[in-house]
Amino acid sequence: MSADSFEFTGRFLEEAERNIAKYPPERKQSAVLALLFLAQEQNHDGGGHVTEAALRAISEKLEMPYIRVMEVATFFTQINLKPVGRFHVQLCGTTPCMLRGAEELMQAVKEKYGIGHGQTTEDQTFTLTEVECLGACCNAPMVQINDDFFEDLTPETLIGVMETLKGGGEVTVGSQIGRITSEPEGGPTTLLTGPAPQTADAPNAPQGGGD
Numbered sequence: 001m002s003a004d005s006f007e008f009t010g011r012f013l014e015e016a017e018r019n020i021a022k023y024p025p026e027r028k029q030s031a032v033l034a035l036l037f038l039a040q041e042q043n044h045d046g047g048g049h050v051t052e053a054a055l056r057a058i059s060e061k062l063e064m065p066y067i068r069v070m071e072v073a074t075f076f077t078q079i080n081l082k083p084v085g086r087f088h089v090q091l092c093g094t095t096p097c098m099l100r101g102a103e104e105l106m107q108a109v110k111e112k113y114g115i116g117h118g119q120t121t122e123d124q125t126f127t128l129t130e131v132e133c134l135g136a137c138c139n140a141p142m143v144q145i146n147d148d149f150f151e152d153l154t155p156e157t158l159i160g161v162m163e164t165l166k167g168g169g170e171v172t173v174g175s176q177i178g179r180i181t182s183e184p185e186g187g188p189t190t191l192l193t194g195p196a197p198q199t200a201d202a203p204n205a206p207q208g209g210g211d
């Protein structure tokens with residue numbers, strides 16, 4: 001398939017049809033975001049973006065104006081309209097991450113790889129995009145690289161993760177300081193004594209049967 005044409009194939013076609021079938025025929029435009037993601041995924045080896053041809057194919061498939069597809073595609077930063085590198089680093093710059101060092105992460109990437117927001121390294125390995133909150137604020141600062149979150153970062157640990165990915169190595173996703181999900185740093189600070197003993201007049205205490 002040339003860059004001027006696009007059609008869903010294989011499992012992407014199946015998944016596109018499954019998503020369209022979720023909605024009444026006159027509402028099939030509701031599947032637009034799912035189809036944009038699928039088109040992007042199908043083009044993983046061709047730049048990891050949604051091409052102009054794919055936008056047109058989706059507009060035809062869903063029988064909706066091209067501009068409406070474009071409106072959705074340009075609203076979500078997850079949809080790439082330009083080719084991205086092998087690893088797309090989406091760095092959260094919203095307030096909690098900013099207060100916890102997002103700007104230092106951005107600076108470290110710039111110094112190490114020479115790229116800023118919206119830029120790709122010459123060898124097409126990394127693209128850096130500053131994005132809004134990705135919902136992992138408790139573990140700020142954080143980045144998403146392709147489909148994975150990396151949290152509790154410092155400039156050193158972020159560059160370490162990126163170098164490992166570049167070299168084809170295994171990385172630990174999630175917190176980079178070893179905490180489980182978003183538990184407090186240093187272990188639990190509440191509910192340390194276990195459940196309170198039940199008493200007869202506690203609201204949830206079992207009621208005795210009538211006798």
Ligand code: FES
Binds near residue numbers: 097133
């Ligand atoms: S502010 Fe960065 S994940 Fe929410």
